Amino acid sequence: MISKKQKLYLIAMISFGIFFKNADAQQQQAGKTLLAKGTVEAISLETSEVRSLKRRTPVFKVDKVSTYQKSQAQLKMIDGALLALKENTALHIEEYFLSSEGDKGSVVMELVSGGLRTITGKIKGKSDNYKLKTPVGSIGIRGTHYEVEIVNGELFLAVWDGTIEVSSNILLEPLILGRDGTHAFAKISDAGEVKPLLKPPAELSSLSGQVNKGTDDVKEEVTELVTSVNSEKLNLGLTIQSNQQPLKSEDIKKAFEDTSFLTEEVLDTFATEDTEALLTERKGVIEYSDIEQFAITSSNGTVSDFSMRINVDFDNGTVPLGEMSFSDNDGEWFATFNGLINTNGMQLGVNYASHGQNLADGDIKAQFSDELRKIRGNFSLYEIDNIATTAGGLFVIKEK
Structure with missing residues (x-):
């Protein structure tokens, strides 16, 4: 028979155990705040405690992080992932675990409202160890850099590198975007209607704006x-x-x-990948001309017939030949360029450019991605005698 005193002691010990268990759960750090602009808060979903987030303030796996009007936040997670939260965003961190060996872990988060852009860290590669839930569906990744935003009940998606897979009981089949899909951009209605897009959705709000420095x-x-x-x-x-x-x-x-x-x-x-080791392994001249994505605008109307080629000489660390062409309402834009490659990108210069019968000039920037299998970048061109006539845009091209 347990005495009354023993019962009280057991109850006290159990209570202390629950207290420390809850405290331990709350203190399971998921990441830290890199920067918080405006009003940024975290509320513990276990204790309802509200904390104001500032630089270096930790966030925990039981937190719901919220940004408000004209406010943004950036978080660095325990696996090295970067999360940039847009204004009026609510993100619930349900689980963020990284093993002591640093090679295994699991992530479960829910984007309740607003939008984010992220570069994933060590935890990636399998649909069962990374999940971002949204009102429309859940997103799994295969090592990636992507963006998602909820606007008036619709989900807008952009994949900048890698692949994401969106699954939901309202979708007829999983939607694959990015490297392994047919498109990199899409929107999904609250009824599950999927519309692939050829360029980034205009509805995606910028991470720049009033809160950013120039x-x-x-x-x-x-x-x-x-x-x-x-x-x-x-x-x-x-x-x-x-x-x-x-x-x-x-x-x-x-x-x-x-x-x-x-x-x-x-x-x-x-x-950008650390490509030093990859560059030393590559040999010969490789042609990149398979266009995966592009988004180009011109001051003279609609753009068509875009083509691009970049030859990379890995033995000598050079770009001996690069060229691009496309047309607008006033004729064909054409440019040739060359340059050098380095561990994080390319130093390129335009050698010759024209628009119809008019000479042009401009610049081009590019960098490797996807273990040197792709080159992505941007460019701008203008007529020398009429600088108001311009064209420019973004591109991703793959090995031929």
């Missing part, structure tokens, strides 16, 4: 930081090129963590 301000801060680091002769990683200055990738990451909000352009930089 690009020139960011570059100046990065340059100042790198100058300081280089003066101390610290070796912090791979060299990349930006504004003709030799920058270190780790320096740039630190600079943006400390001083600036990540725009789409910067997120693309973070998504």
